Amino acid sequence: MNRLDISRNFFGISELELQEKFSDWKVETYRVHQVFTWVYHYHCRDFNEMTNLSKSLRSQLAENFHFALPQIQSRTHSKDGSIKYLLELEDGAVVESVWMPSESRKTLCLSTQVGCRLNCSFCLTASLGLKRNLNTAEIIGQHLAINAELKEEDQITNIVFMGMGEPLDNLGPVVGALRLMISPQAMKISTRKVTVSTSGLVDKMKAFQNENLSINLAISLNASDNATRDRLMPINKKYPIEVLIECLKQYPLKPQRRHTIEYVLLAGINDSDEDAQRLAKWLKGVPSKINLIPFNSFDSSEYRPPSKERVLKFQNYLIEQNFSAFIRQNRATDILGACGQLAAQSEASATS
Ligand code: SAH
Numbered sequence: 606m607n608r609l610d611i612s613r614n615f616f617g618i619s620e621l622e623l624q625e626k627f628s629d630w631k632v633e634t635y636r637v638h639q640v641f642t643w644v645y646h647y648h649c650r651d652f653n654e655m656t657n658l659s660k661s662l663r664s665q666l667a668e669n670f671h672f673a674l675p676q677i678q679s680r681t682h683s684k685d686g687s688i689k690y691l692l693e694l695e696d697g698a699v700v701e702s703v704w705m706p707s708e709s710r711k712t713l714c715l716s717t718q719v720g721c722r723l724n725c726s727f728c729l730t731a732s733l734g735l736k737r738n739l740n741t742a743e744i745i746g747q748h749l750a751i752n753a754e755l756k757e758e759d760q761i762t763n764i765v766f767m768g769m770g771e772p773l774d775n776l777g778p779v780v781g782a783l784r785l786m787i788s789p790q791a792m793k794i795s796t797r798k799v800t801v802s803t804s805g806l807v808d809k810m811k812a813f814q815n816e817n818l819s820i821n822l823a824i825s826l827n828a829s830d831n832a833t834r835d836r837l838m839p840i841n842k843k844y845p846i847e848v849l850i851e852c853l854k855q856y857p858l859k860p861q862r863r864h865t866i867e868y869v870l871l872a873g874i875n876d877s878d879e880d881a882q883r884l885a886k887w888l889k890g891v892p893s894k895i896n897l898i899p900f901n902s903f904d905s906s907e908y909r910p911p912s913k914e915r916v917l918k919f920q921n922y923l924i925e926q927n928f929s930a931f932i933r934q935n936r937a938t939d940i941l942g943a944c945g946q947l948a949a950q951s952e953a954s955a956t957s
Contacts, residue, residue, distance in 0.1 A: 615644060615670040616749065617742035619781060620790055626669070632662055640666070641790040648753070674750040675700070675743060681940040689942035690751055691949060694719075694743055698736060700769055701947045702747040704761070705936045710798075711755075712763040715747045716947070717779055718770025723804050725838045727827075727869055728945040729903045730769045739770070741781035745792065764794065766801040767823070769947045773801070773809035780816050787818065796820050800865065807844040807852045814856055823865035823896070824853065828875045829883035837875070846887060853891050863892040863929075869945070870919065871900050872911040881922040894929040901935055901943040 623637045639657055643649040652658075652666040675692035678699065682688055687705045694700065700716040720733030752761050764786065766772040772779045779801070785791040786799060802823040803810065810822065826846070828834035834841040853864055866888060870876045888895070897920055899910040911919075916932060923930035937943050 612669050612671045614673045614740075614742040616672065616674070616746055616785075617740055617781065618670065619741075619784060620788065630662075630665060636662065638790055641788075644672075645785075645791045645793070673742065674746045674753075677750060677754070681942065683937040683940045683942060685936055685939075687937035687940070687942055689937055689940050689947075690747075692747060692750065694739070699949045700739065700743075700747070701942070701949050702751060702768055703937055703942045703947075704751060704755070704759075706759065710762045711759055712765055713748055713751060713761045714765045714768045715744065716768035716770055717744060717766055717772045717775050719949070721770045722774065723771050723838065723840050725804065725825075725827075725840075725945075727837060727871060727900060727906065727908050729906075729941070729948045730945065732905070733769075733948055735770075735774075738775040739778060741778045741785070744778060744782035745785050748786070748792070763798045764800070765823075766799075767944060769949065771804055771806065773803045773806045773813060776809055776812060780813070780818070783816075783818055783820055787820070802865075802867065804838055804840050805844055805849045806840065807848055810852055810856070819859055821862065821865065822856075823867050824849065825867045825869070826884070826887075827867065827869045829880040829887065833875055837869075837871075850887050850891060853893070858892055863894050866891075866893045866895045867898060867933075868895060869898045869900055870911050870916055872909040872915070874908065876911040876915055876919055878918070878922065881919045885923060885926040885928065888928065894931065895923055896931050896933045898933045898944055899935060901938050901946050903941060903946055 620637055620641060624634050627634055627637055636658065643655045649655060650672045652663045655663055673695055675694050678691040678693045680688050680690055687703055690702045692700050692702060698719045700719055702716060703714040705712045718738050719736035721730045722735035724731045748761060786794045787796050796819045800821045800823050802825060804825045827837055831841060831845050834846060897916060899916050900908050920930045920932055935943050
């Protein structure tokens with residue numbers, strides 16, 4: 606058997622696991638810190654270069670672990686500066702990640718599953734069905750592989766789990782990835798700069814809360830009544846709006862933090878004045894800010910985005926009711942890189 610087959614990808618290893626391994630090997634646990642510093646701060650990908658470790662520990666590590674990152678298969682550049690990356694995983698599966706620059710931040714939107722099984726009717730990823738979950742190494746690997754090729758001033762500052770898949774439907778690996786992202790020994794990203802978006806899997810939201818990560822959640826509400834939400838997001842039949850809202854009311858937040866409520870605006874479906882009023886009613890007493898996302902179209906879709914006037918009227922009503930309501934700027938729509946447009950097709954037109 607090839608050594609890679611029995612060794613594990615180091616990018617999926619938590620500090621705790623390495624500590625356990627080291628105590629089995631009778632190695633001092635402070636060495637874990639040294640190894641993590643080499644890997645995550647100095648970007649070292651070869652145990653032999655870790656010169657403050659003994660030769661025997663270096664070879665023991667090399668026998669047990671290897672380093673594997675997703676391979677960048679293509680890059681598609683948007684007019685707005687965003688780049689959509691197609692990444693190939695070890696088994697040949699592909700996922701997409703989107704890098705979005707702005708003056709104040711560089712945000713990476715990453716994927717947690719190959720496809721998705723939630724079948725939301727307005728989302729292109731749904732057409733793939735769920736192919737498989739990503740593991741921890743594949744989740745952080747999107748960040749590491751892309752950052753490695755970006756210039757100093759373009760390095761990723763913020764992460765949103767809003768790419769392909771439902772993060773809370775793949776909870777263990779996602780939590781593993783988040784721990785590595787926010788750990789000061791590893792990727793050292795502030796919890797404020799990471800957002801996990803969910804379609805509202807209430808049981809998993811509670812489990813996520815129990816992990817005590819202090820990571821912001823964004824909740825895709827997308828409708829103001831259960832009949833409409835049932836149609837748009839079949840998961841609503843399991844966790845209807847009132848159950849989801851109750852969960853948000855109970856969800857402990859750190860001071861100054863709010864939930865993000867995402868609301869995709871679909872012309873004639875969920876964008877009326879009555880919808881805005883019902884939405885405001887639901888969110889009364891929920892510490893939240895609302896992100897309105899005008900629908901991003903794709904060929905096979907029956908939906909359309911509302912007119913600009915409609916979107917502004919919807920937003921204004923919410924602001925009048927004292928909510929913070931923003932219109933999410935659509936990014937990368939020209940390259941099918943925006944919310945709900947990811948389906949990981951290899952594109953002949955992609956520029957590498
Ligand atoms: N499964 C997670 C994360 C992926 S979707 C979730 O549901 O939150 C990220 C965001 O994009 C969600 O708020 C979703 O409602 C929105 N979205 C999906 N398809 C879209 C589309 N075609 N246009 C605009 N937003 C879309």
